[in-house]
Amino acid sequence: MTIKLTDATDDTSYAKRFLFWDEIDDRDGKLTANTARKNLYQDKLIVSLIDIIKNPGEIERNLHKNGYGDFENPYMQQLRRIREVLYSYKISFIELRGIEVAEVCQIFERINQAGKPLDIFDIVVAKTFRSENKTNNISGFYLRELFDQFKKSIFSSQYANIDNWTLLQMLAVVVKLEFPEAGIQNITDMYLNKLKTEHIEAVWSNFKIAVAKTFDFFDNILHIKGGRLIPSRYLYLTITAYFYRNDKPDYSFLNKYFWYYSFHNADLLTNTTHLWEHIYFINQQKANSTYSFNKFDIDKNSIRKSFYSYRGRLSRAILSLYANHKPQDWAKPHRDILSDVYYLLTDKPNLHHIFPVNFINQSGIASQIECDSLMNIAYLSQITNLKISDKNPLDYLKEYDDSDLETVLGSHLIPTMILEWSRADALPENALTIFIEERVNLLLEALRLKLDGIEFYVFDMGNRTDNIYS
Secondary structure: OOOOOOOOOOHHHHHHHOOOHHHOOOOOOOOHHHHHHHHHHHOOOOOOHHHHHHOHHHHHHHHHHOOOOOOOOHHHHHHHHHHHHHHHOOOOOOOOOOOOHHHHHHHHHHHOOOOOOOOHHHHHHHHHOEOOEOOOOEOOEOHHHHHHHHHHHOOOOHHHHOOHHHHHHHHHHHHHHHOHHHOOOOOOHHHHOOOOHHHHHHHHHHHHHHHHHHHHHHHHHOOOOOHHHOOOOHHHHHHHHHHOOOOOOOHHHHHHHHHHHHHOOOOOOOOHHHHHHHHHHHHHHHHHOOOOOOOEEEEHHHHHOOEOOOOOHHHHHHHHHHHHOOOEOOOOOOOEOOOHHHHHOOOOOOEEEOOOHHHHHHHOOOOHHHHHEHHHEEEOOHHHHHHHOOOOHHHHHHHHOOOOHHHHHHHOOOOOHHHHHHHHOOOOOOHHHHHHHHHHHHHHHHHHHHOOOOOEEEEOOOOOOEEEEO
16 A cells, blocks of 8 residues: 555556555565565555455545545545455457457457467467366367476476477477378468467377477487477477377387488478478388388588577488487596587577687687588587687696596597697698598588498588589
8 A cells, every 4th residue: 555656557566556465475584675565564564455346344444544545645546446356357258159269369469469379289289279178078178288298298308498389380290291181281370370289189199209209210310309490390399299199119210311411502391381291201111111212412512501599400311310329528438418408598508619719819820610511510618618718729738637638539531630730830832721621521421421321422612523422
């Protein structure tokens, strides 16, 4: 009652006037921040809203008793105003029958959302909701709760943070596979809106298993510790489709599939047409265990000139390949860098320039393109990264040079020639250019091994040299 009314009725003024009990209770003086409000409560100047309806006379008596009973007293004015609102406020109730969900959404957007479109997940949750009816032995259904429970069941994985929209699209793919007649022809909002409770219930158990296997594949087989580096979000959908009701998945095939489409020079997984072509392809393998990939094409120059970008398919593919090799800590050999905590504490991987930027700028040994290339990048712990700072690689490598360092560098796909330069204490002319070319070759060789058995065609739009590996 003691907060003065002003013309502005924004969230701040409401937060001062309306309180929850935990903002009043001072826990017998232990929570001093609440002591002033607790005193006002004991003086009957902070009152319960329900008492204004049920016991308005008692509140008035308390105000009179404490000397605030004058008709024009601001506390009495507050009481009258709030009581009038509570007595006279009318809640609108609109019952709509025989109209489409889209029309209901339009009404909701205009009235409740001030024109802001509803999220498709919210719409599907509302549309598929079913109340429990014990009398008729009908169980309840609440999709949001199912999603939340599933995420809690895999809480230890970074993939538990997947957004509901992607998870809903994964669900739609599975429903389309299980119920071709259900009308789920695509994963766009128009078709997600057609998901039905009975179809979700029918696939849910096997769907959870498929999604868990998908996340396990990314996390524990590919060693990509977090969804930020998955080159295409459609891979969530295609691989879930592969694992759905698949008791004998072929991980050799799945590995080839992942790296082939992550690195192929032509982006072959960019739209929903590609998506269904991929699902048809992997389901063919699932059905008869046979598969055949077309020739794999890759531009060496695109690897050479790749830069860090969270939205770039090739950028994330390269970083995924680095992560896949389980890079080890330079300062603590045999210790993997990419722990769950490492990914949890940052919005992007902690990337280190092997030839530090300031060192390059000061020495003038390379162009900006070479400096920022992902071929000049490695995963390092934050402590090691800070310790190295802007040092000459010839100098900082000496601090870690022991019998294990060559193996450690190999786990980063880093050419050991840089270690030889450090030991000789001399950088050749165009050192970074030479280093980048050799690292590109190491990356392509690692990729070729992963795509063993597939025709492997390398061309170079920078130098116009072609190589075919089979």
